[in-house]
Amino acid sequence: MRGVLGFLLCALFFSPALMTSESIASEPPAAAAADDDVALQGIVQQMAQSSFEEKITQVAEIASSSSAMKLSLLQWLTDNQLYLRKSDQQPFVITDFKAGASAHAPFSTEVVQLQGRRDKRQYSKIRVNNSVRAAIRSELALIHIRIGTAQQRSSAAQQLLKDHADIATNKIAQLLQQEKDPQVHEVLQLVLAMQQLESSEQAQRLQAIEALQRSLYPPVKVALLQHLKGLDPSDVRQTQEYQLTQKTLASIEQLNRLNGYAQDLYFGLSLGAVLLLAAIGLAITFGVMGVINMAHGEMIMLGAYTTYMVQQLLPDSIGVSLIVSIPAAFLVSGLVGVVMERSVIRHLYGRPLETLLATFGISLILQQAVRSIFGPLNREVATPEWMAGTFMLNPGLELTWNRLYIIIFSLLVLAMLALIVKRTLFGLQMRAVTMNRPMASSMGIKTGWVDALTFGLGSGIAGVAGVALSQLTNVGPNLGQAYIIDSFMVVVFGGVGNLWGTLVAAMSLGVANKLFEPLAGAVLAKILVLVFIILFIQKRPRGLFALKGRAVEG
Amino acid sequence: MLKVNHLNVAYGASQALYDVSMQAEIGKVTCVLGRNGVGKTTLMKALAGHLQPVNGQIRWRDQLLVGQSAAQRAKAGIAYVPQGRDIFAQLTVEENLQTAFSALPRGQRRIDPEVFALFPVLQQMLKRRGGDLSGGQQQQLAIARALLLRPKLLILDEPTEGIQPSIIKDIQAVIELLRDRGQMAIVLVEQYLEFAAELADDFIILERGRVVAEGPGHELKQSEQARTLLAI
Amino acid sequence: EDTIKVGVLHSLSGTMAISETTLKDTVLMLVEEQNKKGGLLGKKLEPVVVDPASNWPLFAEKTRELLEKEQVDVIFGCWTSVSRKSVLPVIEELNGLMFYPVQYEGEESSRNVFYTGAAPNQQAIPAVDYLMNEVGVKRWVLAGTDYVYPRTTNKILESYLQSKGVKSEDILVNYTPFGHSDWQTIVSDIKGFGSAGKKTAVVSTVNGDANVPFYKELANQGISAEDIPVVAFSVGEEELSGFDTSPLVGHLAAWNYFQSADVEVNYDFIDKWHAYIGDEDRVTNDPMEATYIGFSMWSKAVEKAGSADVDKVRQAMYGMTVPNLTGGMAKMNENHHLSKPVLIGEIQEDGQFDIVWQTDGVVKGDAWTDFLPESKNLIADWTAPINCGNYNVVSKSCGSAVAAE
C-alpha cells in the first residue's frame, strides 16, 4: 500500500520512482578464523573501559577484521545491545531485561535466562555515543555500499555524500560500474562529482559543477557554497567557473524555494487534516444536534487510549493493532457517547446552553477517570513501520508518511460521514429530529433512538480521530483539552451544521497557519489566525458556508 | 374509531382541557370548533402524542394511546398536520416528504405521485428548503407530508390557514375523497365555518377547555348555539 | 501537636499533573519511609496533599491554606516557575519553608525556599560546553516554549555562546506556545538550518506537553542524533515513557540525575519506588532525585535543629550534605542552591538515558547568572553577615528583599 502511494505521489510530482527491485549484491563470506574472534572478543572487552575516542579507533579495528561476526557486532554496538557480565567480563547480547528474555554470549555458546530488570545490576553496558555511532555508520556504509541490499546501498550512498572524502575515487568508479539501481547510481555519481570539485584541474571541476546542476541533496549545496568561497571572481581564469557555480547555486536555490512552497502547503494540509479529524465528530454532536459538547475532547482521548489498549493486547503487530483500533475506538467512544446521551443529554433537549454545563461536568469526570485508571502520565503508542519516516518526492523535498495517511484518513472519514448524513434515511432522521423533535416523532421517527445513535456516531468519530492523534501527540488525560477549542473554532468557522464547511474551514485554517508560521513564528501565526477568524466572521456572520434565507432565520 | 374519554390536559400548572370527550369515526370528518384559545390545538396535540394528558383516555381502534409516543402513534396510522405547519425548515421539500418513510415498511417507501397532483407546487420546489417556502406552500407541504404516512386517522389543525382559495377548494375535495374512501377517520380543527360546515359529518365545539356543544355536521350551519359560541 | 506536617503542593489535575503527580507520590513515599523509621524527633510525619490544579493563583491560595489553616511545617511543591513566583510572596509573608525540586531559570533566592533543582549553570552551560567541545557543534538552534525559563536560559546561552565566538547568524532562536502540537514547520526549519555544512545542534527548552509531538516529528522527519543532536533540559525519563524512543536514540538531555546511574543507592531508590508505586514500568527522574535530596536534607536538618521550626531548620540547612543518587554528595549552599554533578545522557531505545559525559566534580548552583549584565554582580548568601538573596558585591548592599526584615 505504501509503495503504491509513494508511486502515485512520485508520479504526481514528476519525479523518478523510488522503488526498484531489491537485488542483493553479496560477496562470499570471509573465512572465519578462530583467531579473529578471539581478537574481537579482546577488543570488545577493552571497549568497556575505553573512552569514546578510543572506541572510535576500536570500531575501525573491528571493521577491518575479517571475522564473519564483525557486521553483527557493529550492529549490536549501534543498537546498544552489547553488555559485559560484571562477574567474568564475558560479552553478552541483551535486547531486553524483562523477565523471560535471554542473554546470549556471542563468543561462547552460553545463553542465560534473565529474571527481570534487577539483573541490570549484573551487567554493564558497552556504551556508545553519537560519535561512535557515526563512526560505525560510516564503516557500515563502506561495507554496505558493496554488499548491501538496494535500500542499504541507497542510504550508504547518501552517507557517502556527506563524507565523500572517506572513499577513494577509483573505488567509486568501480562501484558505479557495478551499480544497477538508478537512484544509487545517481547518488554515487554526485559523490564522484563532489570529489572532482576538489580536483586541481579546472576542466574537471567545471565538469563536476555541471554534474551537480539541479541536484537538491543538501551536501551538494554546501559543497558548492564552499567551492564558491574558494574562488576569486576578479581572477580572469576563474570567472567562468565562478559564474557557473553561482548559476548552479541559483538554480538549486530556485528549486528549493519551490520545494519550500510545496512543503508549506503539505504542512498546512496535514495540520488541516488534524483539525478536521478533531472537529468532524463535533460537527455532528454540536453542528447537527446542537449540543455544546465540552466532552468532545474526552471522546477523542478515549479513542487514543483505546488505541493504546489495543496495542497492549497485540504488542507484536503494531500495524494490525492500529487498524483494529479504528473500529474499536469508534465503538468505545461511541458507546460512551450513547450512555452519555441516554443518561444526561436527553433531558436537556430544548435547553442547549445547559448541555454546556452538563458536558463540561462529564468532561471533568472522564479526565479524572482516565487519570485514575491509567495514571497521569502519557502512554506510549507505537507507530507502525509503514507510517514512520518520509518519502522523497525529490532530494530536496521529503514528506512524512504519517501525515499523508492522516490527510487521506481524514478525508475518508469525512466522506463516509457525509454519505451517512446526506444519503441514508438515518441521516435524514438525524437532521429531522434535531430540527423539530415532536414533529419528527409524529413522522414515525423514534427520536430517542435516533438521538442516542447520532450522539454515538459523533462521539465514535471523535474516537476515531483519537486513533489518528495518538500517532502525533501525547496520549494522556489532557489530550482532549488540547483539541476542544480548535474543534469548536473549525466547526463554527465553517458554518454550523455544514460538513463541507467544516472541511474547508479546517484546511484553510491549517494552511493559513502554516503560511503565517515561517513569516511570523508559531506564536504570532496562531494569534494571526485567531484574529483572522474574528475578522472573517464579521464578513460572514454565519461562517464560511452559511445557510441563507428564511430557513435559518425562522 | 377514535374515542376520547374525560380528558384533562394541563400546561404545567394551568389546565387547558377539562373533561373532554369526543369521538371520530372512520369514514367521517369530525370537526372541532371554538374560538381562539379554547383548547383545540391542545386537544389535537394530546391526540398526536405531543402532550400527555393529566388523566382521561384516548382509544384508537380499541387500543389505549395514552402513554404511547408520537412515533408509535404515527406507525399505528395517526398523521398530524399541526397548526403553524412545523415543517423541517432546513430539509428540502423532498427530504421533508421522505421523513414519512420512517413510519412505513421498506416496500412502501416512495413518494406517492398523488401528492404532487394535489400540490403541484411541491414538485416544482422539490430541492428548495422547506423553510424558504412561502407560508401557504409550507402548509401544503405539511399536509402532503401527513398524507404520505398513509394514515388511518388524519388530524388536521386549521389546514386551510394561509392557503389560497383555489387550493382550499382542492383540499376540500381531497378530504371528501379520503372520507369517501371510507378507510380513514378525519379530525379537523377549523375556524372557517363555511369550510367546516361543508365537510363536517360530526362536530364538537369547545369553550374554555370544555365541550359545550356537539352534533352531526348538517346541524352546524343552522345551529344558533354554534353561531353564538363561535362569535365574540 | 504530636505530628510534623508536610505539605505537598503539586498539581494533580490540569496540564501540569502529568509531571507533578509523580513528585507528590515521591514525597508520600519518602514520608512513609521516614515514618517507618519512627518519624522525626519522635513524631510521625503527616502529609497534607492539596491540588492547586495547574492554576497559578490557586498555588498562592493553597500555600496560604497549607500554612495558615493546616499549619504545615514544610512544603514540597511547585514545578513551573510561575507557580513558584505566585507562591513566593505568601511563603515569605508567613515565613514558611518550601523545597522546590525543578530545574529553573535562576535569578532568584528566597529566604524561605530551597532550590534543589538545577540552576542554569548546572544544566545549560555544561551541556553547551559538552556539545561545543566534545561534539564540535558550530551552529545552534535554541528552541523553547515561550515563557520565562526558556527565555532566560536562551538569553544566558546566547550571551555565553557569543562570548565563545559563535556568530549570531549561527544561532537560531525559536519559541512556540505552550502545548504546541504541530511541529512540522519548525522541525523542517531545523533540518534546513542544520544542512549548511556546519555541525548543528538543537538546545531544547521545550516544556511539558509539547515535547511528545516535537520528538515524534523529529523522528518522522528523520533527524538523527548523529546529524543534528537535540539536547533537552526538560525531557527526562518520565517524558520519554510517553512515546516510542527507538527512532530518537542518541538525542541528549542534561540533568543532575539519570535513572541509569549505575550505583547501588540508585538501584535501591528505584526498587523502593517500584515497590511503593506498584509498577515496575515506572521510571525515576531528576526532579524526583531533587525531591529526594530536599527531603533527606530537611529531615536531617530537623533532627539537627531538634525542632521543625522554620528558622531553626533553615539555619541547620547550610552546609548540609546528603548522598545524592548518582554516587556523590549533594551540598546545600548559603545561596539556597545545591552543589551537584552535571550529567549528559543520550536517549536509548528503552526510554532510558546512557550517561555519556559528566562534570568532574560537583557544580555549585548559581542563583544569579554571571552571563547577564544585571545579575553578574549579584550573589545570594543567607548566612550572616550578608543575609541577603540579592547582594550586590560591587555596591556592597542588599538589593531589597530583606530590607523589610
Add this chain to the structure above:
Amino acid sequence: MSLAVKHIEQPSVLYMDGVSVSFDGFKALNSLSMCIEPGEMRAIIGPNGAGKTTMMDVITGKTRPDSGTILFNDQYDLTQHDEAEVANLGIGRKFQKPSVIESLTVFENLELSLQGGRSVWQALTHKLGKQQHQQLEEILTLIDLQDKQTLQAGSLSHGQKQWLEIGMLLGQKPQLLLIDEPAAGMTDEETMKTAELFRNLAQHHSLMVVEHDMDFIDALDCRVTVLHEGSVLAEGSLASVKANDKVIEVYLGR
C-alpha cells in the same frame, strides 16, 4: 427615470418601482411596482408564493432588493435603511407567522411596542405615564387579552398571538401598517371584527393588508392588488379582480 415620472403623480406613502428579488436564480419579486397613497388601505391577494411576504420583507429592510426603488413618504429610500430604521420611520409590520416576544408578558410586549423611547438612554430612564397606561388598557380590551396580560406571551394560543401582534401594531402607531394574513386562525366573527378595526385605522393610517380570506377582503372594502409570480397581475375593486379570468385561474379557482 421613474423618479421623474413619479413627481407628476400624487403624493404617496409608499412607492415601489421595478423591485426585483431573486433567491438562487428564482425570482420571488419580478420588477414589482406599486403605490400606496396617504390614508389608503390596500388589500393584497395572490397565490401562495406570489411574493407578498417577500414584498413586505423588502419594504421593511429585511431583504435587500436586487434592483428597484422603494420610497416612503416620497423622501426616504427604504432600501438604504435597516429594519429598526424603517420601523422608526413609521412603518409597522405584523408577520404572517405570529411573532411575539415569548418570554415577556403580554403587557410587556405591548409596552415595548408603544411609540417613542427607542434609544438606549430613553429605555434606561423610561417610565410609563398615565396616558400610556390608559392606551395599553384600551389595546388590551380591544384584543381581548386583559385577563392574560401577565401571562408570558409564549403560552398564548395561535390566535391569541395573532391578536397580540395586532395590538403591538396599534401601540406602535405607525404611519403605514403592513399586515400579513391577520385573519388566519380567527373565527368568522373575529374576522369581521378585525376588518372593522382596520377600516377605522384607515382613517388615520395607511394600510397594506395581505389575506386569502375573500370575505375579509370584501369587508375591508378597498382597492385590491393581485400579485402573481412577483409582479402585479391585476388591480382594482374586489369585484373587478374577482371577475378577472387570469385571477380566477391562478388564484381563486373555479
Add this chain to the structure above:
Amino acid sequence: MGPLTRLLLQDKQGRWLLTVIAVLAVVVPFCNLLFPPESVLHVSTYTMTLLGKYLCYALLAIAVDLIWGYCGILSLGHGAFFALGGYAMGMYLMRQIGDRGVYGNAELPDFMVFLNWQELPWYWLGFDSFAFAMLMVLLVPGTLAFVFGALAFRSRVSGVYLSIITQALTYALMLAFFRNDMGFGGNNGLTDFKDILGFSLQDDHTRAALFIASALALMLGYLISRWLVTSKLGRVLVAIRDSETRTRFLGYRVEHYKLFVFVVSAMLAGLAGALYVPQVGIINPGEFAPIFSIEIIIWVAVGGRGSLYGAVIGALLVNYAKTWFTGAFAELWLFLLGGLFVLTTLYLPRGVIGLWQPLQQRWSSYRHRRQIPAEYNGQEERA
C-alpha cells in the same frame, strides 16, 4: 435615594443578598482584625482573602449574567475583560514596587530588567498613578468591548458565532500576553506586589480594606445591573434575547443595546479583575485561558441564569466547592465537581436558585388544583 429604594422594594432576594454581603463586609474584617487567632470568633486571613476572591468572582458572574442571562450574548471570552482589569491594577502595583525589586531598579520592573529592557514602554506610562490605573481598569476592558462589540454587533454576529469569536479573542490575548515581548511579564505575569496606595499588601488591615472594597463593588455591581434589568432597557434586552429580529422590527436598534450592556459588563468584569489581583497577589495570562471563561459561564448556569442573585450564588457555591474539594479530596475532586455540574443540570434546570422555585410552584399548583373539580384531586400528574 428614591430610585434605590424602589429598586430594593421589588427585589426580595436582592435585599437578602445585599444584606448578607453587607454583613460579611463588616463582620469578616472585624473578626479578622479584632479577635486573636486563638479565639473561636477569629476569621483567618486565609478565609478573608478567600472570601474576597469569591466576591470578585461573584461580580464577574454578575457581569456575565447581565449579558448572557438577560441579553442572550454567550460570551466565552469574558475572562479577557477580567484579566485586562487585573493587568491594569497589576501594572499599578508593579510600579509601586519601585526599587524594592530583586535588581533594585527603580525605573523598571524586574522582568524588564532581566530581559535587558532599557526603558519603560510607553503603555506603562501613567500607571504609577492610582487614579490613572483605576481609570484604565474600566477604560481598557470597556474600550476593547466597545470596539469588538461595535464590529460584531453591527455585522450581526450572534449565537455560537459570537461565542466562538469571543473565545478566539481571549485565546489570542492569552497567547499575546504569554509572549515576553509584549512587556507584561510573559507567562509569569505580574507578581511580587508590595503595596497599594502606600499600604502594605501583607498587612491584614490592607487586606480587610480590600475585602470591604470587593464587597462594596459587588453590591454596587448588583445594584447597577439590577437597575438596568428592571428598567425598560431590561425588557428590551430580554426581547433581544428571545427574538432579535422581532425587536428590530419594533424599531429598537438592537446593536446599540447589545453594545451598551456588553461594554457595561466588560467594565464590571474589569473592576472585578482589579480587585482580584491585589488579593491573590498575581495576574498572569492564565486568566485569559478560554477554559476560565467557560468556568464563569458554569458558575452562572449553576446559580441560575437570568437572575442576578443566582449568578452570585453560583459563583460562591462553585468556587467554595472547588476550594473545599481541592483541599479535602485532592485526588477525586474532579469527580465531585463534575458530578455537581451534571446533577445541577439534571435536577435543577433553573440552577440552584430554582430550588425554591419548585417549592413555590408546587404551592401555587396546589392552590390551582383545588379549583379543579374535586374528582380529579389527588390524581397523578403525567404531563
